[in-house]
Amino acid sequence: MVDLKVKVHELEFKNPVTTASGTFGFGEEFEEFIDLNRLGGIFVKGLTLHNREGNPYPRMAETPSGMLNAVGLQNKGIDYFINNIYPRIKEYDTEIIPNVNGSTVEDYIEVTERINEIEDINAIELNISCPNVKEGGMSFGISCPSAIAVTEAVREVYDKTLIVKLSPNVTDICEIAKAVEGAGADSISLINTLLGMAIDPHTRKPILSTLTGGLSGPAVKPVAIRMVWQVYNAVKVPIIGMGGIMNAEDTIEFMLAGSSAIQVGTANFIDPEVSIKIIDGITSYMGKYKIDSVSDLIGAMDVEELY
Protein backbone atom coordinates (compact mmCIF):
# COMPACT_ATOMS: atom_id res chain seq x y z
CA MET A 1 0.00 0.00 0.00
CA VAL A 2 1.32 3.41 -0.91
CA ASP A 3 1.05 6.19 1.66
CA LEU A 4 -0.99 9.07 0.28
CA LYS A 5 -1.18 11.09 3.49
CA VAL A 6 0.18 14.62 3.50
CA LYS A 7 0.42 17.21 6.26
CA VAL A 8 -0.27 20.90 5.85
CA HIS A 9 0.65 22.49 9.16
CA GLU A 10 -1.64 20.66 11.62
CA LEU A 11 -4.03 19.48 8.94
CA GLU A 12 -3.78 15.85 7.92
CA PHE A 13 -5.13 15.19 4.45
CA LYS A 14 -5.76 11.53 3.64
CA ASN A 15 -4.39 12.34 0.19
CA PRO A 16 -3.12 15.52 -1.49
CA VAL A 17 -6.21 15.98 -3.68
CA THR A 18 -8.67 18.67 -2.64
CA THR A 19 -11.13 20.75 -4.64
CA ALA A 20 -10.81 24.49 -5.29
CA SER A 21 -13.16 27.08 -3.87
CA GLY A 22 -15.86 28.25 -6.28
CA THR A 23 -15.50 25.27 -8.56
CA PHE A 24 -17.02 22.59 -6.35
CA GLY A 25 -20.05 24.30 -4.82
CA PHE A 26 -20.44 22.91 -1.30
CA GLY A 27 -19.51 19.41 -2.39
CA GLU A 28 -23.14 18.26 -2.50
CA GLU A 29 -23.39 19.16 -6.19
CA PHE A 30 -20.98 16.28 -6.84
CA GLU A 31 -22.58 13.71 -4.58
CA GLU A 32 -24.31 11.93 -7.44
CA PHE A 33 -21.02 11.63 -9.33
CA ILE A 34 -18.32 10.67 -6.82
CA ASP A 35 -17.67 9.38 -3.32
CA LEU A 36 -16.80 12.64 -1.57
CA ASN A 37 -15.33 10.73 1.36
CA ARG A 38 -12.35 9.81 -0.78
CA LEU A 39 -11.22 13.42 -1.20
CA GLY A 40 -8.40 14.90 0.85
CA GLY A 41 -10.51 17.98 1.39
CA ILE A 42 -13.14 20.30 -0.02
CA PHE A 43 -12.55 24.06 -0.16
CA VAL A 44 -16.12 25.34 -0.27
CA LYS A 45 -17.48 28.31 -2.22
CA GLY A 46 -16.24 31.73 -1.06
CA LEU A 47 -18.16 33.05 1.96
CA THR A 48 -18.80 36.63 3.03
CA LEU A 49 -20.41 38.17 6.12
CA HIS A 50 -23.67 38.99 4.36
CA ASN A 51 -25.63 37.68 1.39
CA ARG A 52 -24.06 38.66 -1.95
CA GLU A 53 -25.79 38.39 -5.30
CA GLY A 54 -22.51 38.55 -7.21
CA ASN A 55 -22.05 40.28 -10.55
CA PRO A 56 -24.67 40.55 -13.31
CA TYR A 57 -24.82 37.91 -16.06
CA PRO A 58 -22.82 37.26 -18.29
CA ARG A 59 -20.23 36.04 -15.82
CA MET A 60 -18.37 33.53 -17.93
CA ALA A 61 -16.43 33.42 -21.17
CA GLU A 62 -14.72 30.41 -22.64
CA THR A 63 -11.14 31.03 -23.77
CA PRO A 64 -8.53 28.74 -25.31
CA SER A 65 -7.87 25.93 -22.81
CA GLY A 66 -9.59 27.86 -20.08
CA MET A 67 -12.30 30.26 -19.06
CA LEU A 68 -12.84 33.68 -17.57
CA ASN A 69 -15.25 34.04 -14.69
CA ALA A 70 -16.69 37.06 -12.97
CA VAL A 71 -19.05 35.41 -10.51
CA GLY A 72 -18.15 37.93 -7.80
CA LEU A 73 -18.55 35.76 -4.69
CA GLN A 74 -22.26 35.07 -4.90
CA ASN A 75 -23.21 33.38 -1.61
CA LYS A 76 -25.89 33.57 1.05
CA GLY A 77 -23.57 34.76 3.82
CA ILE A 78 -21.71 33.02 6.65
CA ASP A 79 -24.74 32.48 8.91
CA TYR A 80 -26.66 30.72 6.16
CA PHE A 81 -23.65 28.48 5.58
CA ILE A 82 -23.35 27.62 9.27
CA ASN A 83 -27.06 27.03 9.85
CA ASN A 84 -28.22 25.51 6.59
CA ILE A 85 -25.36 24.09 4.57
CA TYR A 86 -22.71 22.95 7.03
CA PRO A 87 -25.06 20.63 8.97
CA ARG A 88 -25.66 18.73 5.72
CA ILE A 89 -22.04 18.43 4.61
CA LYS A 90 -20.26 17.91 7.94
CA GLU A 91 -20.86 14.16 7.79
CA TYR A 92 -18.49 13.72 4.86
CA ASP A 93 -15.27 12.06 5.95
CA THR A 94 -13.04 14.76 4.48
CA GLU A 95 -11.68 18.15 5.55
CA ILE A 96 -14.26 20.89 4.88
CA ILE A 97 -12.40 24.18 4.53
CA PRO A 98 -14.29 27.47 4.23
CA ASN A 99 -12.96 30.16 1.90
CA VAL A 100 -13.16 33.47 3.78
CA ASN A 101 -13.76 36.78 2.00
CA GLY A 102 -14.41 40.37 2.97
CA SER A 103 -14.56 43.97 1.83
CA THR A 104 -12.85 45.17 4.99
CA VAL A 105 -10.48 43.69 7.56
CA GLU A 106 -13.39 43.73 10.03
CA ASP A 107 -15.45 41.55 7.65
CA TYR A 108 -12.67 38.98 7.46
CA ILE A 109 -12.38 38.94 11.25
CA GLU A 110 -16.11 38.53 11.78
CA VAL A 111 -16.49 35.69 9.27
CA THR A 112 -13.47 33.96 10.80
CA GLU A 113 -14.84 34.30 14.33
CA ARG A 114 -18.12 32.65 13.31
CA ILE A 115 -16.28 29.76 11.69
CA ASN A 116 -14.03 29.43 14.72
CA GLU A 117 -17.09 28.39 16.73
CA ILE A 118 -17.45 25.24 14.62
CA GLU A 119 -15.43 22.51 16.29
CA ASP A 120 -14.94 20.18 13.33
CA ILE A 121 -13.61 22.77 10.92
CA ASN A 122 -9.85 22.56 11.21
CA ALA A 123 -8.74 25.29 8.81
CA ILE A 124 -9.78 28.31 6.80
CA GLU A 125 -8.54 29.64 3.52
CA LEU A 126 -8.27 33.41 3.55
CA ASN A 127 -9.04 34.65 0.06
CA ILE A 128 -7.15 37.91 -0.46
CA SER A 129 -7.06 37.38 -4.19
CA CYS A 130 -10.57 37.50 -5.72
CA PRO A 131 -10.29 39.66 -8.85
CA ASN A 132 -14.06 39.97 -9.28
CA VAL A 133 -15.17 42.24 -6.46
CA LYS A 134 -14.98 46.02 -6.36
CA GLU A 135 -14.03 46.29 -2.70
CA GLY A 136 -11.62 44.08 -0.81
CA GLY A 137 -10.73 40.82 -2.46
CA MET A 138 -7.65 41.06 -4.61
CA SER A 139 -6.84 44.59 -3.47
CA PHE A 140 -5.74 43.03 -0.16
CA GLY A 141 -3.53 40.53 -1.87
CA ILE A 142 -1.56 42.68 -4.27
CA SER A 143 0.27 44.88 -1.80
CA CYS A 144 2.37 43.72 1.14
CA PRO A 145 1.06 46.15 3.78
CA SER A 146 -2.60 45.22 3.21
CA ALA A 147 -1.83 41.49 2.88
CA ILE A 148 0.02 41.70 6.20
CA ALA A 149 -2.76 43.72 7.85
CA VAL A 150 -5.53 41.26 7.02
CA THR A 151 -3.44 38.16 7.76
CA GLU A 152 -2.30 39.51 11.13
CA ALA A 153 -5.82 40.56 12.09
CA VAL A 154 -7.26 37.14 11.28
CA ARG A 155 -4.32 35.35 12.92
CA GLU A 156 -5.18 37.12 16.13
CA VAL A 157 -8.65 35.59 16.29
CA TYR A 158 -7.91 32.17 14.76
CA ASP A 159 -5.85 29.40 16.35
CA LYS A 160 -6.34 26.62 13.84
CA THR A 161 -4.65 26.20 10.46
CA LEU A 162 -4.68 29.48 8.55
CA ILE A 163 -4.18 29.14 4.80
CA VAL A 164 -3.75 32.38 2.84
CA LYS A 165 -4.64 32.28 -0.86
CA LEU A 166 -2.49 34.46 -3.08
CA SER A 167 -3.20 36.31 -6.27
CA PRO A 168 -0.93 35.78 -9.27
CA ASN A 169 -1.63 39.36 -10.37
CA VAL A 170 1.52 40.74 -8.74
CA THR A 171 5.01 41.61 -9.88
CA ASP A 172 6.79 39.59 -7.22
CA ILE A 173 4.88 36.64 -5.76
CA CYS A 174 7.70 35.82 -3.31
CA GLU A 175 7.49 39.21 -1.66
CA ILE A 176 3.77 38.72 -0.87
CA ALA A 177 4.33 35.11 0.17
CA LYS A 178 7.05 36.12 2.64
CA ALA A 179 4.86 38.94 3.92
CA VAL A 180 1.90 36.67 4.76
CA GLU A 181 4.22 34.03 6.22
CA GLY A 182 5.67 36.71 8.47
CA ALA A 183 2.16 37.82 9.41
CA GLY A 184 1.29 34.35 10.68
CA ALA A 185 0.00 32.27 7.79
CA ASP A 186 0.41 28.52 8.41
CA SER A 187 0.17 27.68 4.73
CA ILE A 188 -0.06 29.41 1.39
CA SER A 189 -2.39 28.40 -1.41
CA LEU A 190 -1.91 29.64 -4.97
CA ILE A 191 -2.85 30.59 -7.58
CA ASN A 192 -6.17 32.35 -7.70
CA THR A 193 -7.28 33.40 -11.18
CA LEU A 194 -5.27 35.65 -13.49
CA LEU A 195 -6.97 38.90 -14.42
CA GLY A 196 -8.09 38.69 -18.03
CA MET A 197 -10.56 40.01 -20.58
CA ALA A 198 -12.43 38.97 -23.73
CA ILE A 199 -14.23 40.99 -26.41
CA ASP A 200 -16.76 39.76 -28.98
CA PRO A 201 -15.28 40.93 -32.31
CA HIS A 202 -18.70 40.89 -34.01
CA THR A 203 -20.65 42.98 -31.52
CA ARG A 204 -17.55 44.86 -30.28
CA LYS A 205 -18.86 44.35 -26.77
CA PRO A 206 -17.03 42.90 -23.80
CA ILE A 207 -18.23 39.37 -23.06
CA LEU A 208 -18.30 39.78 -19.28
CA SER A 209 -20.65 42.24 -17.59
CA THR A 210 -17.68 43.37 -15.49
CA LEU A 211 -15.39 43.71 -18.53
CA THR A 212 -12.55 41.88 -16.77
CA GLY A 213 -12.61 38.49 -15.07
CA GLY A 214 -10.41 35.73 -13.72
CA LEU A 215 -8.69 33.26 -16.03
CA SER A 216 -8.49 29.62 -14.96
CA GLY A 217 -7.93 26.22 -16.52
CA PRO A 218 -4.90 24.64 -18.24
CA ALA A 219 -4.09 27.97 -19.90
CA VAL A 220 -2.70 29.19 -16.56
CA LYS A 221 -0.87 26.03 -15.50
CA PRO A 222 2.70 26.98 -16.49
CA VAL A 223 2.34 30.31 -14.68
CA ALA A 224 1.01 28.53 -11.60
CA ILE A 225 3.83 25.95 -11.60
CA ARG A 226 6.41 28.70 -11.86
CA MET A 227 4.86 30.61 -8.96
CA VAL A 228 4.61 27.52 -6.74
CA TRP A 229 8.29 26.82 -7.39
CA GLN A 230 9.30 30.38 -6.60
CA VAL A 231 7.24 30.50 -3.41
CA TYR A 232 8.52 27.06 -2.35
CA ASN A 233 12.02 28.46 -2.46
CA ALA A 234 11.06 31.63 -0.61
CA VAL A 235 9.04 30.42 2.39
CA LYS A 236 9.05 27.55 4.91
CA VAL A 237 5.28 27.04 5.29
CA PRO A 238 3.62 24.30 3.23
CA ILE A 239 2.07 25.20 -0.10
CA ILE A 240 -1.24 24.12 -1.60
CA GLY A 241 -0.86 24.46 -5.37
CA MET A 242 -3.48 24.92 -8.05
CA GLY A 243 -4.10 26.36 -11.51
CA GLY A 244 -5.15 24.28 -14.48
CA ILE A 245 -4.81 20.81 -12.97
CA MET A 246 -6.61 18.34 -15.24
CA ASN A 247 -5.08 14.97 -14.31
CA ALA A 248 -2.66 13.05 -12.09
CA GLU A 249 0.42 14.09 -14.09
CA ASP A 250 -0.42 17.76 -13.60
CA THR A 251 -0.76 17.04 -9.89
CA ILE A 252 2.66 15.36 -9.74
CA GLU A 253 4.10 18.38 -11.53
CA PHE A 254 2.65 20.71 -8.86
CA MET A 255 4.05 18.50 -6.09
CA LEU A 256 7.49 18.37 -7.67
CA ALA A 257 7.41 22.17 -7.83
CA GLY A 258 6.81 22.28 -4.09
CA SER A 259 3.10 21.74 -3.33
CA SER A 260 2.23 19.65 -0.29
CA ALA A 261 -1.34 19.31 -1.54
CA ILE A 262 -3.26 20.53 -4.58
CA GLN A 263 -6.70 21.85 -5.48
CA VAL A 264 -8.61 20.82 -8.58
CA GLY A 265 -10.69 23.69 -9.97
CA THR A 266 -12.09 24.28 -13.43
CA ALA A 267 -11.49 20.63 -14.39
CA ASN A 268 -14.46 19.69 -12.18
CA PHE A 269 -16.81 21.40 -14.65
CA ILE A 270 -15.67 19.24 -17.54
CA ASP A 271 -15.31 15.99 -15.64
CA PRO A 272 -17.07 15.89 -12.27
CA GLU A 273 -15.20 12.62 -11.53
CA VAL A 274 -11.76 14.09 -12.20
CA SER A 275 -10.68 14.47 -8.56
CA ILE A 276 -11.17 10.75 -7.91
CA LYS A 277 -9.41 9.84 -11.17
CA ILE A 278 -6.48 11.97 -10.00
CA ILE A 279 -6.25 10.11 -6.68
CA ASP A 280 -6.21 6.80 -8.54
CA GLY A 281 -3.69 8.17 -11.03
CA ILE A 282 -1.30 9.25 -8.27
CA THR A 283 -1.50 5.76 -6.78
CA SER A 284 -0.55 4.18 -10.11
CA TYR A 285 2.27 6.69 -10.61
CA MET A 286 3.68 5.80 -7.21
CA GLY A 287 3.46 2.12 -8.04
CA LYS A 288 5.22 2.63 -11.34
CA TYR A 289 8.11 4.62 -9.86
CA LYS A 290 8.21 2.68 -6.57
CA ILE A 291 7.45 5.66 -4.37
CA ASP A 292 6.19 4.68 -0.90
CA SER A 293 5.06 8.01 0.41
CA VAL A 294 3.53 10.73 -1.72
CA SER A 295 5.12 13.37 0.47
CA ASP A 296 8.49 12.31 -0.95
CA LEU A 297 7.43 14.11 -4.12
CA ILE A 298 7.07 17.53 -2.51
CA GLY A 299 9.64 19.86 -4.03
CA ALA A 300 11.46 16.88 -5.51
CA MET A 301 12.08 18.35 -8.94
CA ASP A 302 15.42 17.02 -10.10
CA VAL A 303 17.67 19.95 -10.99
CA GLU A 304 20.95 18.08 -10.85
CA GLU A 305 22.81 17.28 -14.02
CA LEU A 306 20.65 19.50 -16.17
CA TYR A 307 21.36 18.77 -19.82
Add this chain to the structure above:
Amino acid sequence: MKKIQDCKVLGVKNLNDDTYILELTTPETPEIIAAGNFAEIKVDHTPDVFLRRPLSIFDVDYTNKKISFFIKITGKGTALLKEAELEQNINIIYPLGNSFKPEANGNALVIGGGSGIAPLLLLANELKIKKSEITFLLGGRKNTDIHLFKEFEKYGTVLITTEDGSLGEKGRVTDHSIFNSINGFTKIYTCGPNPMMKAVGEIASANDIPCEVSLENMMACGFGACLCCVTETHEGNKCVCTEGPVFNVNDLKW
Protein backbone atom coordinates in the same frame (compact mmCIF):
# COMPACT_ATOMS: atom_id res chain seq x y z
CA MET B 1 -30.15 10.27 -11.07
CA LYS B 2 -27.50 12.23 -12.96
CA LYS B 3 -25.20 10.06 -15.03
CA ILE B 4 -21.88 10.61 -16.80
CA GLN B 5 -21.87 8.27 -19.77
CA ASP B 6 -20.05 7.49 -22.97
CA CYS B 7 -22.67 7.14 -25.70
CA LYS B 8 -22.08 5.82 -29.21
CA VAL B 9 -23.01 7.95 -32.18
CA LEU B 10 -25.86 6.32 -34.06
CA GLY B 11 -26.24 8.99 -36.69
CA VAL B 12 -26.24 12.64 -37.67
CA LYS B 13 -29.28 13.69 -39.70
CA ASN B 14 -28.89 16.96 -41.53
CA LEU B 15 -32.05 19.06 -41.64
CA ASN B 16 -30.32 21.85 -43.55
CA ASP B 17 -26.88 23.51 -43.68
CA ASP B 18 -26.88 24.62 -40.09
CA THR B 19 -29.31 22.31 -38.31
CA TYR B 20 -29.05 18.62 -37.55
CA ILE B 21 -30.21 15.86 -35.26
CA LEU B 22 -27.57 13.92 -33.35
CA GLU B 23 -28.63 10.44 -32.26
CA LEU B 24 -26.76 8.54 -29.57
CA THR B 25 -27.07 5.07 -28.04
CA THR B 26 -26.87 5.04 -24.27
CA PRO B 27 -24.99 2.15 -22.62
CA GLU B 28 -27.97 1.40 -20.36
CA THR B 29 -31.68 2.18 -20.46
CA PRO B 30 -31.77 5.99 -20.50
CA GLU B 31 -32.60 7.86 -17.33
CA ILE B 32 -36.15 9.22 -17.18
CA ILE B 33 -36.30 12.46 -19.18
CA ALA B 34 -38.84 15.24 -18.72
CA ALA B 35 -39.36 17.91 -21.39
CA GLY B 36 -36.92 20.75 -20.71
CA ASN B 37 -34.14 18.55 -19.25
CA PHE B 38 -30.79 18.99 -20.91
CA ALA B 39 -27.42 17.28 -21.19
CA GLU B 40 -23.87 18.64 -21.05
CA ILE B 41 -22.00 17.22 -24.02
CA LYS B 42 -18.24 16.94 -24.25
CA VAL B 43 -16.98 17.93 -27.66
CA ASP B 44 -13.45 16.60 -27.81
CA HIS B 45 -10.40 17.36 -29.95
CA THR B 46 -9.66 21.04 -29.53
CA PRO B 47 -8.50 23.49 -26.86
CA ASP B 48 -10.90 26.00 -28.44
CA VAL B 49 -13.89 24.03 -27.24
CA PHE B 50 -12.79 23.57 -23.68
CA LEU B 51 -16.08 23.38 -21.81
CA ARG B 52 -19.02 21.06 -22.37
CA ARG B 53 -21.98 22.30 -24.39
CA PRO B 54 -25.50 22.35 -22.91
CA LEU B 55 -28.14 20.88 -25.25
CA SER B 56 -31.80 20.12 -24.59
CA ILE B 57 -32.87 16.53 -24.89
CA PHE B 58 -34.91 16.38 -28.06
CA ASP B 59 -36.10 12.79 -27.91
CA VAL B 60 -35.59 9.62 -25.92
CA ASP B 61 -36.37 5.99 -26.74
CA TYR B 62 -36.20 3.88 -23.58
CA THR B 63 -36.70 0.55 -25.36
CA ASN B 64 -33.98 1.03 -27.96
CA LYS B 65 -31.67 3.00 -25.61
CA LYS B 66 -31.60 6.08 -27.80
CA ILE B 67 -31.33 9.73 -26.97
CA SER B 68 -31.21 12.55 -29.49
CA PHE B 69 -30.47 16.23 -29.81
CA PHE B 70 -31.74 18.91 -32.17
CA ILE B 71 -28.81 21.20 -32.83
CA LYS B 72 -28.35 24.49 -34.60
CA ILE B 73 -24.79 25.44 -35.46
CA THR B 74 -23.89 28.68 -33.71
CA GLY B 75 -20.15 28.27 -33.34
CA LYS B 76 -17.18 25.95 -33.01
CA GLY B 77 -18.62 23.29 -30.72
CA THR B 78 -21.92 22.78 -32.49
CA ALA B 79 -20.05 22.68 -35.83
CA LEU B 80 -17.60 20.04 -34.56
CA LEU B 81 -20.37 17.84 -33.18
CA LYS B 82 -21.90 17.63 -36.63
CA GLU B 83 -18.72 15.90 -37.84
CA ALA B 84 -19.13 13.14 -35.24
CA GLU B 85 -18.42 9.74 -36.77
CA LEU B 86 -20.62 6.68 -36.49
CA GLU B 87 -19.81 4.54 -33.44
CA GLN B 88 -17.63 7.31 -31.98
CA ASN B 89 -18.08 7.77 -28.22
CA ILE B 90 -19.48 11.05 -26.98
CA ASN B 91 -19.48 11.71 -23.26
CA ILE B 92 -22.62 13.26 -21.80
CA ILE B 93 -23.83 14.27 -18.35
CA TYR B 94 -27.60 13.99 -18.05
CA PRO B 95 -30.40 14.55 -17.20
CA LEU B 96 -29.83 18.09 -15.95
CA GLY B 97 -32.12 20.96 -15.00
CA ASN B 98 -35.82 21.17 -14.24
CA SER B 99 -38.63 20.69 -16.74
CA PHE B 100 -41.82 22.20 -18.09
CA LYS B 101 -44.94 21.65 -15.97
CA PRO B 102 -47.48 20.55 -18.55
CA GLU B 103 -51.04 21.32 -17.55
CA ALA B 104 -53.76 18.66 -17.68
CA ASN B 105 -56.91 19.17 -19.77
CA GLY B 106 -55.73 22.60 -20.87
CA ASN B 107 -55.46 24.48 -24.12
CA ALA B 108 -51.75 24.98 -24.73
CA LEU B 109 -49.95 27.46 -26.97
CA VAL B 110 -46.42 26.17 -27.58
CA ILE B 111 -44.06 28.71 -29.17
CA GLY B 112 -40.62 27.87 -30.54
CA GLY B 113 -37.95 29.75 -32.45
CA GLY B 114 -34.56 28.62 -33.77
CA SER B 115 -32.96 25.83 -31.73
CA GLY B 116 -35.65 26.51 -29.13
CA ILE B 117 -37.91 23.90 -30.66
CA ALA B 118 -35.56 21.23 -29.26
CA PRO B 119 -37.51 20.45 -26.06
CA LEU B 120 -40.94 21.03 -27.57
CA LEU B 121 -41.68 17.61 -29.08
CA LEU B 122 -41.19 15.90 -25.71
CA LEU B 123 -43.38 18.60 -24.22
CA ALA B 124 -46.05 17.94 -26.85
CA ASN B 125 -46.03 14.28 -25.94
CA GLU B 126 -46.44 15.06 -22.25
CA LEU B 127 -49.26 17.51 -22.99
CA LYS B 128 -51.02 14.92 -25.10
CA ILE B 129 -50.81 12.31 -22.34
CA LYS B 130 -52.32 14.92 -20.02
CA LYS B 131 -55.13 15.50 -22.51
CA SER B 132 -54.32 19.11 -23.33
CA GLU B 133 -55.14 20.59 -26.73
CA ILE B 134 -52.03 21.99 -28.45
CA THR B 135 -51.42 24.80 -30.92
CA PHE B 136 -47.82 25.26 -32.04
CA LEU B 137 -46.41 28.54 -33.27
CA LEU B 138 -43.00 28.18 -34.90
CA GLY B 139 -40.95 31.13 -36.06
CA GLY B 140 -37.89 31.60 -38.23
CA ARG B 141 -36.18 34.04 -40.54
CA LYS B 142 -37.08 32.08 -43.68
CA ASN B 143 -38.89 28.91 -44.72
CA THR B 144 -35.78 26.70 -44.36
CA ASP B 145 -35.59 27.65 -40.67
CA ILE B 146 -38.88 25.87 -39.97
CA HIS B 147 -38.22 22.26 -39.05
CA LEU B 148 -40.17 19.15 -38.10
CA PHE B 149 -43.53 20.49 -39.27
CA LYS B 150 -44.86 16.96 -39.77
CA GLU B 151 -43.76 15.76 -36.33
CA PHE B 152 -45.47 18.69 -34.62
CA GLU B 153 -48.59 18.24 -36.73
CA LYS B 154 -49.13 14.83 -35.13
CA TYR B 155 -49.86 16.60 -31.86
CA GLY B 156 -51.90 19.62 -32.91
CA THR B 157 -52.34 22.63 -35.16
CA VAL B 158 -49.08 24.16 -36.42
CA LEU B 159 -48.88 27.89 -37.15
CA ILE B 160 -45.82 29.49 -38.72
CA THR B 161 -44.25 32.90 -39.11
CA THR B 162 -41.20 33.79 -41.18
CA GLU B 163 -39.58 37.20 -41.21
CA ASP B 164 -39.33 37.18 -45.01
CA GLY B 165 -42.85 35.78 -45.47
CA SER B 166 -41.62 32.72 -47.37
CA LEU B 167 -43.75 30.43 -45.19
CA GLY B 168 -46.78 31.12 -42.99
CA GLU B 169 -47.52 34.65 -41.89
CA LYS B 170 -44.87 37.30 -42.47
CA GLY B 171 -43.16 38.76 -39.40
CA ARG B 172 -41.98 37.62 -36.00
CA VAL B 173 -43.86 35.08 -33.91
CA THR B 174 -45.50 37.78 -31.82
CA ASP B 175 -46.83 39.41 -35.03
CA HIS B 176 -48.96 36.32 -35.74
CA SER B 177 -52.72 36.89 -36.00
CA ILE B 178 -53.33 34.25 -33.33
CA PHE B 179 -52.42 36.94 -30.79
CA ASN B 180 -55.57 38.87 -31.73
CA SER B 181 -57.55 36.33 -29.74
CA ILE B 182 -55.46 34.29 -27.35
CA ASN B 183 -57.78 34.23 -24.36
CA GLY B 184 -58.83 30.69 -25.16
CA PHE B 185 -55.35 29.44 -24.22
CA THR B 186 -54.84 28.30 -20.66
CA LYS B 187 -51.03 28.20 -20.72
CA ILE B 188 -48.14 29.27 -22.94
CA TYR B 189 -44.85 27.35 -23.17
CA THR B 190 -41.92 28.85 -25.04
CA CYS B 191 -38.27 28.27 -25.89
CA GLY B 192 -36.14 30.27 -28.30
CA PRO B 193 -34.06 33.43 -28.52
CA ASN B 194 -34.41 35.71 -25.48
CA PRO B 195 -35.99 38.67 -27.33
CA MET B 196 -38.69 36.31 -28.65
CA MET B 197 -39.38 34.83 -25.21
CA LYS B 198 -39.49 38.30 -23.64
CA ALA B 199 -42.04 39.46 -26.20
CA VAL B 200 -44.13 36.32 -25.68
CA GLY B 201 -43.86 36.71 -21.90
CA GLU B 202 -45.14 40.27 -22.06
CA ILE B 203 -48.19 39.23 -24.05
CA ALA B 204 -48.85 36.34 -21.67
CA SER B 205 -48.59 38.56 -18.60
CA ALA B 206 -50.79 41.23 -20.18
CA ASN B 207 -53.45 38.60 -20.83
CA ASP B 208 -53.02 36.84 -17.49
CA ILE B 209 -52.08 33.58 -19.13
CA PRO B 210 -49.53 31.46 -17.22
CA CYS B 211 -46.33 31.21 -19.22
CA GLU B 212 -43.21 29.08 -18.92
CA VAL B 213 -39.98 30.00 -20.68
CA SER B 214 -36.88 27.87 -21.10
CA LEU B 215 -33.67 29.93 -20.88
CA GLU B 216 -30.39 29.22 -22.65
CA ASN B 217 -27.86 31.07 -20.51
CA MET B 218 -24.17 30.36 -21.05
CA MET B 219 -22.97 27.67 -18.70
CA ALA B 220 -19.61 26.43 -17.48
CA CYS B 221 -20.71 23.31 -15.59
CA GLY B 222 -24.46 22.69 -15.95
CA PHE B 223 -24.94 21.17 -12.50
CA GLY B 224 -24.79 24.00 -9.99
CA ALA B 225 -21.07 24.12 -9.19
CA CYS B 226 -19.89 27.39 -10.76
CA LEU B 227 -22.74 29.93 -10.46
CA CYS B 228 -21.95 31.30 -13.92
CA CYS B 229 -25.39 30.76 -15.47
CA VAL B 230 -27.58 32.90 -13.24
CA THR B 231 -30.67 34.86 -14.23
CA GLU B 232 -32.13 37.65 -12.12
CA THR B 233 -35.42 36.77 -10.46
CA HIS B 234 -37.60 38.53 -7.91
CA GLU B 235 -35.95 36.28 -5.31
CA GLY B 236 -32.38 37.14 -6.36
CA ASN B 237 -30.05 35.41 -8.79
CA LYS B 238 -31.00 31.83 -9.62
CA CYS B 239 -28.97 29.20 -11.43
CA VAL B 240 -30.47 28.44 -14.81
CA CYS B 241 -28.87 25.00 -14.77
CA THR B 242 -30.38 23.76 -11.51
CA GLU B 243 -33.37 26.01 -10.76
CA GLY B 244 -34.12 26.30 -14.49
CA PRO B 245 -33.84 26.22 -17.44
CA VAL B 246 -37.64 26.48 -17.25
CA PHE B 247 -39.01 29.46 -15.33
CA ASN B 248 -42.41 30.97 -14.78
CA VAL B 249 -42.13 34.22 -16.72
CA ASN B 250 -43.51 36.25 -13.80
CA ASP B 251 -40.59 35.18 -11.60
CA LEU B 252 -38.00 36.65 -13.96
CA LYS B 253 -36.64 40.17 -13.78
CA TRP B 254 -35.74 40.79 -17.38
